[in-house]
Amino acid sequence: MDLDAFLALHTPRGQAALAEAVELTGADPVAAATRLRKTYDAALTSAALTQAGLRARAQAKFGADAARMYFTPHGLEQATRADVAAHRARRLAGLHVVDVCCGVGGDLLALARAGCRVDACDLDPLTVAVAQANADALGLGDLISVRTADAASIDPAGYDALFADPARRTARGRTFDPNAYSPPWPVVLDLLARARAACVKVAPGLPYELIPEDAEAEWVSYRGEVKEAALWTGPLAGHDPTPPGLEEHARRRATLLPGGHTLTPTGAVAASGPVAKYLYEPDGAAVRAHLVAEVADLVGGHLIDPMIAYITSDVAVDSPWAARYEIHDTLPFSLKRLRAVLRERQVGNVTIKKRGSAVDIERLRADLRLSGPNTATVILTRIADKPFMLLGSPHPPA
Numbered sequence: 001m002d003l004d005a006f007l008a009l010h011t012p013r014g015q016a017a018l019a020e021a022v023e024l025t026g027a028d029p030v031a032a033a034t035r036l037r038k039t040y041d042a043a044l045t046s047a048a049l050t051q052a053g054l055r056a057r058a059q060a061k062f063g064a065d066a067a068r069m070y071f072t073p074h075g076l077e078q079a080t081r082a083d084v085a086a087h088r089a090r091r092l093a094g095l096h097v098v099d100v101c102c103g104v105g106g107d108l109l110a111l112a113r114a115g116c117r118v119d120a121c122d123l124d125p126l127t128v129a130v131a132q133a134n135a136d137a138l139g140l141g142d143l144i145s146v147r148t149a150d151a152a153s154i155d156p157a158g159y160d161a162l163f164a165d166p167a168r169r170t171a172r173g174r175t176f177d178p179n180a181y182s183p184p185w186p187v188v189l190d191l192l193a194r195a196r197a198a199c200v201k202v203a204p205g206l207p208y209e210l211i212p213e214d215a216e217a218e219w220v221s222y223r224g225e226v227k228e229a230a231l232w233t234g235p236l237a238g239h240d241p242t243p244p245g246l247e248e249h250a251r252r253r254a255t256l257l258p259g260g261h262t263l264t265p266t267g268a269v270a271a272s273g274p275v276a277k278y279l280y281e282p283d284g285a286a287v288r289a290h291l292v293a294e295v296a297d298l299v300g301g302h303l304i305d306p307m308i309a310y311i312t313s314d315v316a317v318d319s320p321w322a323a324r325y326e327i328h329d330t331l332p333f334s335l336k337r338l339r340a341v342l343r344e345r346q347v348g349n350v351t352i353k354k355r356g357s358a359v360d361i362e363r364l365r366a367d368l369r370l371s372g373p374n375t376a377t378v379i380l381t382r383i384a385d386k387p388f389m390l391l392g393s394p395h396p397p398a
Contacts, residue, residue: 001072003126005047009070010133017044021052022067062106068137070130075104078167080201083257084220084227085110088199091236092116095160100151100191101183105131105144107165107201112143119159121149123182151183151191161236162195164188168203176203178210185210197234204229204288216251221285222258224323229288254285254321261320263289268297272306275330278395279304279379280311280322281353295321305383308356318397325377326395333359333380333387339368341391346372356382 008014017040024032029049036045054076058066061081071079080088089110095117099108102120104127111118112135122128128148135144156162166181166188168174178185192198192212204219204226211217216237218230232238238251254263263286270293282295292309296302298321301313316324331337342350348370352361357380364380379390 001047001050003129005043006126006129008044009047014044017048018051021048025052025056065138070133071104072127072130075127075130078103079106081222084222087257088230089114092161097161097163098154098156098159099163100154101165102131102146103127105134108144109134109138109140112140118144120146123150152187156191156195162191162198165201176205192233197236199236200231202229202231216253218253218255219285219288220255221283226284226288252289254289254291256320259320263291263294266294268293270296270303272303275304275327276312276314278313278316279325279327279390282309282322286321308381310355310381316395324395325392327390327392329391331389333389335367338389342368342370345374347374347376348372349375351377354380357387
């Protein structure tokens with residue numbers, strides 16, 4: 001879909017085509033296109049069907065708003081889930097913000113709903129048109145202005161805060177190299193240096209050495225999956241008091257959504273010891289934020305190995321920060337023995353988890369050749385540099 005085709009969707013005829021395409025969502029694609037082509041030209045038919053399909057996919061991220069919004073395939077892929085964007089926007093509430101990589105507008109919509117005035121830009125004219133259309137469609141056009149511009153050309157000093165969500169996809173797909181972001185990492189750092197305050201959305205796997213020393217890094221997990229990290233600078237960084245002696249480490253945070261739980265460094269130090277009755281698997285946001293010791297403190301447990309993010313305890317403690325498993329066996333890893341134990345227990349469905357193990361999970365699953373009515377959880381890990389397998393079952397909160 002090009003810019004002309006997108007603009008055509010906003011004519012009365014285009015809106016009629018889009019409404020028909022939405023009604024045909026889920027139908028056979030060829031039949032849907034054939035039906036629309038009886039009334040509309042090929043370009044408008046394609047644009048309407050594309051937009052209808054994207055709206056259906058967008059419901060997972062944007063809920064009911066998706067039915068009124070517009071998207072590009074790349075823009076939808078990059079867009080922040082509405083719950084996560086709203087969480088972040090609360091810290092920027094009421095500020096005059098410049099969004100220098102606005103995409104289709106997921107974050108700028110959340111910012112406007114938090115009472116921010118937002119001047120936004122993007123390099124791609126089609127994306128800019130989509131973002132402005134979304135602002136207007138959701139009644140936020142008075143708070144949002146979008147234009148085509150290079151992020152590097154923006155002076156953030158004239159705003160209360162900078163927001164940036166660099167694109168992390170290239171023509172070859174997702175990139176994990178910050179220097180291949182758009183804009184690239186050096187440009188992002190330059191913008192941060194010139195901003196009064198800033199929030200930058202980054203991949204959760206951003207190398208720690210690339211995080212500016214004066215920034216707070218927040219890892220966000222949504223329903224157990226780490227979605228992203230955000231770097232906060234200036235007055236936006238580090239709302240919580242800094243524990244004595246932790247000044248150089250305090251600006252790390254893990255957040256769980258939709259519950260809104262947050263965890264910051266406390267100075268906890270986790271001991272290590274033998275596997276006990278229960279194993280706790282910390283949420284990925286806590287692991288990324290190097291807050292596993294804090295989770296261990298919350299559940300009264302210790303690590304099974306100083307280098308592995310598994311916690312163990314003889315006490316069942318409910319915590320949103322860790323999934324809990326009851327451990328039935330702790331054995332040195334052996335494919336032959338694992339297969340024998342699972343067959344003896346008539347396990348036909350197994351969940352395999354691992355940390356610190358080089359075993360290929362899918363190959364192991366095939367090698368087990370399971371059958372039977374029962375289920376089990378197998379946790380592959382390393383204890384004192386030796387491979388182990390822990391057999392157990394989920395132990396849900398009380």
